Amino acid sequence: MAESSRAQKLELITQRLRGFPDFPIKGILFRDICPILKDPKCTAAVTDLFEEYVRKKHPIVDLIVGLDARGFLFGPLLAQRLGVGFVLVRKKGKLPGPVKSLSYDLEYGKADAEIQEDAIAPGQKVLVIDDLLATGGTLCAACELLKVQQAVVLDCLVVVELKDLSGAERLKPHTVFSLVSYDST
Incomplete structure (x- = not known):
């Protein structure tokens, strides 16, 4: 993609x-x-x-993992483009069948994340996607669930990152790719 086209797309998103x-x-x-x-x-x-x-960065990807609920908006679109499957990480009680669950803290409360036990095979290479990274609580929980599933987390993708809340630091060693960055205030 030409750099001018990339810049135009980022400008459109920012607007x-x-x-x-x-x-x-x-x-x-x-x-x-x-x-x-x-x-x-x-x-x-x-x-x-x-x-x-x-x-450019990940020639081999097995699955896109989308976070409830806005990761569900962009994740399937990306998965379709890449020709790979899509897996859900949902809020507690939203997935049928046996699940793995994890409690975690949010900026303004607590939550539970779940993934179906058979959603990912050990060793599968996954990308985690959501709309926004703030303090990193939800993405961290998803990465921990994926670790339990023995998945290989290649990267975390977000549309917006609130840099001053240091969510990317909390996610290390996983890297974060964000399209747009802001401060939270």
Whole structure:
């Protein structure tokens, strides 16, 4: 992809993102991706940029793992482009059958993440995708679940990263690829 095309796609994504102060609680500036999803060209731009990155950096990928719920929006699109499967990491009680579960802390509460026990075979190479990285709680929990499943986490992909909250530091040794970065305030 030409650098000018890449820059145009990033500009389109940045234009569509919007901030909502004090949501879901006071002091949080929520970065809303809904306008991206309303614009087919912008949704395609996100998928194009993720695909370009993955094809350059990871020639062998077995699965895309999407986080509940917004990782479900971009993950299947990327999986389809790459010709690989898609796996869900969901909130507690949302998946049928035997699951592996993990409790974790969020910026403003606690949560549980689950994956079906048979979703990933040991040694499979996976990419984890979500819409936003803040403190890293959800992505860390997903990576821990994948470790239990004996998957190889190649990278974490996000549309937006809130740099000042240091979520990428918390995810080490896993790396994070983000399309757009902001501060949280």
